[in-house]
Amino acid sequence: MSRENLNDLIAFLAVAREKSFTRAAAKLGVSQSALSHTVRLLEERLGLRLLTRTTRSVTPTNAGYYLIRNIGPHFDQIETQLASLGQLRDEPSGTIRITATDDVIAYILRPKIEKFIKKYPDVKIEINADLKLVDIVAERFDAGVRLGEQVTKEMTSVPLTPDIRFVVVGTKSYFRKHPKPKAPHDLLKHQCITMRLPTYGGIYAWEFEKNGRDLKVRVDGPLIFNSVFSARDACLDGLGLAHMPEIVAEKYIADGRLVKVLEEWCPYWTGYHLCFPHHHQNTMPFSLFVDEMRHEAEKFSHS
Structure with missing residues (x-):
C-alpha cells in the first residue's frame, strides 16, 4: 500500500471516530477543507462512500464501519508499539502480569527474573500464584507458565526448563x-x-x-x-x-x-513454558521480558 493510502486511512479513521471534520482536523493539525478533500479522494479511489455527511453530523456507512473494525485496530497497535519504542530513550517502564503456580514461582521464575529486574528497575513484575489454569486473556494477564502439554494452539510459548x-x-x-x-x-x-x-x-x-x-x-x-x-x-x-x-x-x-x-x-x-496469546499487544517491557526468558532458557540448555 502506498504512503498516500496510509495517510488517507489515518485521516478517515480520525473523522469516523470523532464524528466531526472540525474535531478531527484539530486533532491532526490540518485544515478542515484539506481533511474533507483527503477523505473524498479516498472514497473515489475505493469507489465506496465511507461517511454520511449532514450539516449536523458525520456518520460512517457500512463500508466505513467495516474499515473501522478491521483496519483501525492495526493502526492502534502501530501507535502502541511506537509509544512503547519511545521508552528506549529513557528506561523501559510498565507492569508485566504473570500467573503461575507457587512452586513454579519459587524454583523457575524468581531465579530467572533476578537479572531482568536489575537491568530494568522501572519495570514492575506482578506475579499471581494460582493452581488454577486461569484464562490468561480474560483475567488480563500478560503471560502464564504452563507445562508443555498444557500449551494450547492459541498461545505463543517460550520454553523455560528442560523436561x-x-x-x-x-x-x-x-x-x-x-x-x-x-x-x-x-x-x-x-x-x-x-x-x-x-x-x-x-x-x-x-x-x-x-x-x-x-x-x-x-x-x-x-x-x-x-x-x-x-x-x-x-x-x-x-x-x-x-x-x-x-x-x-x-x-x-x-x-x-x-x-x-x-x-x-x-x-x-515436556518442561515449563512461558505462554501468551498470539495477538498479545507486546509493549516494550513485555518484549524485553520474553527475550530475557528465552535467553535464560537457551543458556540453561547449553550448560
Whole structure:
C-alpha cells in the first residue's frame, strides 16, 4: 500500500471516530477543507462512500464501519508499539502480569527474573500464584507458565526448563513403618498426602507411565492440601507419601530427608513454558521480558 493510502486511512479513521471534520482536523493539525478533500479522494479511489455527511453530523456507512473494525485496530497497535519504542530513550517502564503456580514461582521464575529486574528497575513484575489454569486473556494477564502439554494452539510459548518429572517421596521414618511400594497400585495401601486442584475441583489422581502404559491412581489419605509446599512439608513430617515436581523435592532427596520410590513409573514431561496469546499487544517491557526468558532458557540448555 502506498504512503498516500496510509495517510488517507489515518485521516478517515480520525473523522469516523470523532464524528466531526472540525474535531478531527484539530486533532491532526490540518485544515478542515484539506481533511474533507483527503477523505473524498479516498472514497473515489475505493469507489465506496465511507461517511454520511449532514450539516449536523458525520456518520460512517457500512463500508466505513467495516474499515473501522478491521483496519483501525492495526493502526492502534502501530501507535502502541511506537509509544512503547519511545521508552528506549529513557528506561523501559510498565507492569508485566504473570500467573503461575507457587512452586513454579519459587524454583523457575524468581531465579530467572533476578537479572531482568536489575537491568530494568522501572519495570514492575506482578506475579499471581494460582493452581488454577486461569484464562490468561480474560483475567488480563500478560503471560502464564504452563507445562508443555498444557500449551494450547492459541498461545505463543517460550520454553523455560528442560523436561521435568513428578516423583513419589516419603521419609525414612515412614518407610520403617510401611513397606516401599513396588507398583503404583501399592499406593492404595499407603497414607498419601493429596492435592485438590481448583481447575477441575477434584482430588488429583497421581499419574504414572511405564513402557508406554499410562496409569492413574486415585490415592487416599488423611491430608488434602491446595499447595505443593504444604504437601511437601507434611511429607517431611513423616505423615505420608507425596507426589510432587522433582525440583520441589530434590534438595531434601539430596540430604537424605526424602526417599524416592516408583522411579521407573515416573516419566519425564515436556518442561515449563512461558505462554501468551498470539495477538498479545507486546509493549516494550513485555518484549524485553520474553527475550530475557528465552535467553535464560537457551543458556540453561547449553550448560
